[in-house]
Amino acid sequence: MSSEDRRLDVLRAIIEDYVATREPVGSRALSERHQLGVSPATIRNDMAALEEAGLIVQPHTSAGRVPTDMGYRQFVDRLAEVKPLSLPERRAISALLEQAVDLDDVIDRAVRLLAQLTQQVAVVQYPSLRRSSLRHVELVPVGARHLLVVIITTTGRVEQRTLELPEDLDEALVARLRVRLNVALSGLRLAELSQALESLVAELSPAGAALVRVVVAAVSETLAQESEERVVVAGTANLARTAGADFSRTIGPVLEALEEQVVLLRLLAEMAEDHTAVAVRIGRETQHAGLAETSFVTSGYGGEGSGVARVGAVGPLRMDYPGTMAAVRAVARYLTRILAG
Template sequence: MVDFIDDRKRKILKAIVQEHILTAEPIGSRTLAKNYEFGVSSATIRNEMSDLEDMGYLEQPYTSAGRVPSDKGYRYYVDSLMETRDYPEQEIRKMLGEFTFEQNVQTIMSNLARMLSRLTRYTAVISEPQLKKSRIREIKLLKVSRKNLLIVLVTDTGIVNNKIISLTKEISSKQLRYLNEFFSRKLQKRELNTLDEGFLSKIEEELLNRLKMSERIIKLIFDEMLKVAKPAELKVHLGGTSYILEQPEFNNLENLKKVLNILDHEEILGKLLNSFSDNELKVVIGHENQLEEMHKCSIVIATYCIGDKPLGKLGVIGPTRMHYPMVVSTVNSLSKIVGKIISRMDG
């Protein structure tokens, strides 16, 4: 059953959320009467606040205090009351211009995490493009010594994987050139998640019929190629972890330890990001978080894409007393431009 909240209660709830975000203090009826033109007395505002508390949208931290929003109150605010605006792409690009982006995804992701945290003054998190969702831009075999080859795989998302293969005998320059031409024809622009044993076995058989070369060496090359193409663990970059320390909610050492423990474990963060679908931007508030350690936090997460292909996640972690309009606008705007940055990389 959905609660009915009349217009006056909506305005009062919105004002309490906004005031609490700014002050981190319980908000009383006198403050609202002074700062907002509701056209009613403090006593009427107090009664409305009491009703909102009974409905679960507000909480009273201690007797004789004002009220603070509950998780339910923040949820209603985010879904029905707050106003947001996206940054124009030109404005985001101006911000990005302050950073030097080297031509590799790892540096770009690290810089974006720092920028997002600086813009929001909360902890930012961003995952690198997931290899399994990428296409092969280039795959090459390079001779590094008489019996050693280097496999280099570059994806359309800028990820570079490589591995050295030790052969039992040397292969000729002509054989190496043929291998590279063959792999270019068969594998270029192919999605990595289709590069499985079944597919590689088919083209391995085709190669054996065309090239006079040791079956053992060809099998070794294909086996190692499969390892290179296998998606690595999700890599997550953090920015602005120290901003957690600025939030009064985390003056409590136990609350702080819980959050820092999550931020300190990349595997847990990776699973947390992967738990969000690739749909529209998502705001998870307090006890809506699956992890108990995050019950004092809110998370705003968006998916970034190249074209219409979802590749990774970026977002912000902060207290439930988060400046939601600003964070949602910033995360949403940045998510729309990350894919463009990656797709324009040269190498």
Template sequence: MNSEERRIAVLRAIVADFVATNEPVGSKAIVDRHNLGVSSATVRNDMAALEDEGYIIQPHTSAGRIPTDKGYRLFVDRLSQIKPLSAAEKKAIATFLDGAVDLDDVLRRSVRLLAQLTRQVAVVQYPTLSRSTVRHLEVVPLTPARLMLVLITDTGRVDQRVVDLGDVLTDDDVARLRALLNTVLVGQQLTTAAARVAALPEEGPNHLRAVMTTLASVLVESLVEHPEERLVLGGTANLARQGGDATSLRGVLEALEEQVVVLRLLTAADDPAQVTVRIGEENEAEEMWATSTVSIGYGPLSTPGAALGGMGVVGPTRMDYPSTIAAVRAVARYVGEIVGGR
């Protein structure tokens, strides 16, 4: 092993031990715990070089070293392989998620699972409406002058709206509306469906024009994104268990509650095959500079780059990156198959 490879090995040892113990790591501990085949003096020289290059720091005198954000970045970039989850872990994920009854349940279970597997804060984004298509629109008469519209997308999202019409409709009118709406909307992407809906009043029979105008305005509202409904968060108690000062923890929690910050993180994760790791100040929001985020898109793997939504975890920079990346990737794969195949 040449000197650069050996330094990377020393950095890996420091990251592994610091993540495990939350204590600065000394050269003797590295020699004792990691079979690098070199003397303590050589390890000390390598640590001095890593410190000069900004990959590790000495938090106080006569102590060992801890990784910097730059050190974690190099560690993550040099991960030659992500330790795959065991067959038992994969089976547990599949069993837990397959028991979900609908999209809401899938996402709630995913967040709970990710938080448990990684012991971090987990975030899952609802499937982005703009990438969904209309599967079916049901029109249910509640009274002769009141309807319920049930919009179902190919990603399993269901949006229900009750509409007071002001006009009394016959069963034939309801059937005609149902047929017309489905003819216009089924198979349309939601981005184009809104425009088609706006033109609907012109396409209906004269006596239903006023009703169609009312329905169109309600449907357009349903087809527009609702950012406040788009995230599921879980495991926030894990943040407190990680230690750290209360002020920075409060800042992270407030940033997570301002969903825009997290949405920005997840929106960048638009490829189901690619895990994105942001460490410390690589996160845009200053409140998140003490954290790392590990995110990925989820969706059918048969369509790379076309994620339906994003998911990931937020935790301290001192996290077990290989295990976290493996867990995020595995859960995303199952969620992508379930949601993409609905």
């Protein structure tokens, strides 16, 4: 084993002990708790090298060391793969999420489950309309001059608008348009619908074209609403429950940051650009002062690549990274499977 690999083993041991004990870790503790295969003197030399590299630091005059942001990043980047959850954990996730009755219920169950699995703050982003595809458009006459337009996406989003029309509805025309709309639009991303709808207008009779233009306006209005982008948060009490002396002073700023939807949405959007299965932002990598003492672990769900939305967990820097990454990835996979069903 090279000296670099040995030092990374020492770093891993320091992180594991610090996560478990919340206390700075000394060379004697490492020698006693871990089979590192080297003498205590070698461990001390390796710790000195890790400190010089900025991967660990001595927080006060004790002999113990704690990981730095760089140390955690090195550890996370060196994880060969995300370990799977146990079979009972996977069964529990599947059973709970599959009992959901609609999208809101799925999101609510997922965020509470992830908070329980990780004992941290869980964050689930609603599927974005702009990144979803259309599954079905329903046109429902609700009176002589009112038409209900229902947009159903592949991620389970259901949006509806009731339109007031200048003339009485021809139900036979509405039925024909319903078929034409779904043939022309099914499977398209919602951002592509306006152009496709306009192309359809050119093929229709004047009466049909006038009605489709009203539908086009309703769909465009729906897509333009920024309020569709939102996140759900659960488990904030876990911050206080798991906080040690090194983290308890920062809980207030963390909670304030978590309450700002725009902060979470920005972070989730940035992490969606990371094409790894599980993205991790550590400490100051979040680029938000209130989250400087936390780490954010997320994974995409609901589609290929980074998905149409993200699910994640926020906790102190000394979180159980392998366990958190496994839980986040598992919940994301189950969400994808359920929403595609």
